[in-house]
Amino acid sequence: MRAFARAVAITILSASTAMLAQQPTILHSQATTEAADHGLNAALDGLKRQNSEMWVGYSILVTSKFSSGWNSGNIAYLEGNGDSVVNDSEKTSPSSDHAVILLRIADGALVKLRVESPERQLDAGGLRFVWLNGVNLDDSVRVLTDLARQGDARRLRDSAVFAISIHQTNTATAALISLAGANNDLGLREKAAFWLANQRGRDGFLAIQRLAHEDSDPKFREKLAFDLTLSKDPEALNELIRMAHEDAEPQVRKQAQFWMATKGGKKVTEDLRTLATNDPNEQIRKSAVFALSRLPGEEAVPQLIAVADSSKDPLVRRQAIFWLGQSKDPRALEYLTKLLKQ
Numbered sequence: 001m002r003a004f005a006r007a008v009a010i011t012i013l014s015a016s017t018a019m020l021a022q023q024p025t026i027l028h029s030q031a032t033t034e035a036a037d038h039g040l041n042a043a044l045d046g047l048k049r050q051n052s053e054m055w056v057g058y059s060i061l062v063t064s065k066f067s068s069g070w071n072s073g074n075i076a077y078l079e080g081n082g083d084s085v086v087n088d089s090e091k092t093s094p095s096s097d098h099a100v101i102l103l104r105i106a107d108g109a110l111v112k113l114r115v116e117s118p119e120r121q122l123d124a125g126g127l128r129f130v131w132l133n134g135v136n137l138d139d140s141v142r143v144l145t146d147l148a149r150q151g152d153a154r155r156l157r158d159s160a161v162f163a164i165s166i167h168q169t170n171t172a173t174a175a176l177i178s179l180a181g182a183n184n185d186l187g188l189r190e191k192a193a194f195w196l197a198n199q200r201g202r203d204g205f206l207a208i209q210r211l212a213h214e215d216s217d218p219k220f221r222e223k224l225a226f227d228l229t230l231s232k233d234p235e236a237l238n239e240l241i242r243m244a245h246e247d248a249e250p251q252v253r254k255q256a257q258f259w260m261a262t263k264g265g266k267k268v269t270e271d272l273r274t275l276a277t278n279d280p281n282e283q284i285r286k287s288a289v290f291a292l293s294r295l296p297g298e299e300a301v302p303q304l305i306a307v308a309d310s311s312k313d314p315l316v317r318r319q320a321i322f323w324l325g326q327s328k329d330p331r332a333l334e335y336l337t338k339l340l341k342q
Contacts, residue, residue: 022059029124036132040139048108054128056103058135061168065095076116079125113159137169145175165195173200177207190223197227205233218249225255229263237264254287261291286319293323301329
């Protein structure tokens with residue numbers, strides 16, 4: 001019985017230590033801790049009413065291991081332009097299953113947002129710092145979604161959308177889908193779609209696929225072609241190929257061709273050659289040849305030579321020869337030399 005009680009005590013102590021470890025070390029600040037018992041929004045509203053400048057922080061679980069990135073020192077300076085001192089052996093901060101959301105309050109409003117690794121010390125530059133315990137993930141997503149919609153400053157908006165994307169909750173996916181909807185401005189929609197593809201797995205891909213099929217804005221669909229290259233879903237390449245063949249807007253199809261060549265390599269050469277040869281739109285045929293020239297590795301030159309040899313369209317042949325002329329591959333030079341001698 002004593003052994004069981006000791007084991008329980010050790011478990012509780014370990015859990016408490018883990019919770020404490022989520023709060024980073026705060027430097028140069030009058031740091032206090034509060035509980036978000038009535039929700040994150042209520043806690044922030046109370047702090048805004050105090051009408052003083054401060055930083056507010058809390059911890060979230062993330063979808064995948066989070067790091068502050070390359071060239072990150074041990075200390076993050078929240079104020080001013082101070083840089084971290086980075087040792088060569090510590091250029092990348094350790095990854096964690098948590099991240100720290102940091103919100104700066106000034107003049108009764110949220111004016112800045114940062115996301116940091118919990119292992120980094122935070123230098124608040126003399127400002128007050130309030131750490132919030134017990135913040136619910138879904139509650140955090142709701143507050144950040146409102147901030148993304150209200151944020152007139154592009155950097156604040158973009159930071160909020162990224163912060164939403166790393167939350168370990170399905171509510172984050174739903175929020176990003178909502179922000180990518182047609183009732184929002186194009187800049188917000190594009191940022192939300194980018195992180196849907198990048199961070200939200202299968203559900204994120206399905207949302208991007210649905211937008212690629214149904215959205216009426218060709219400028220937005222054009223951007224979705226790039227977003228699909230970020231998705232790890234195995235169907236993403238097939239969706240790019242579909243866009244290249246079927247989208248109603250030629251510019252969207254051209255973008256899809258380019259990115260399917262970058263993402264698909266050898267898997268898409270036949271599709272691109274078919275487009276270069278058979279598509280009724282002259283601009284699409286030209287862009288398909290350009291996409292062939294962007295194929296990775298040593299694949300581009302033989303495909304361009306095949307098009308230059310076989311196409312009955314003088315425009316397509318000229319495009320293939322032009323891109324061969326831009327290549328440094330000796331096979332391209334050999335082919336062009338033969339043409340000149342004919």
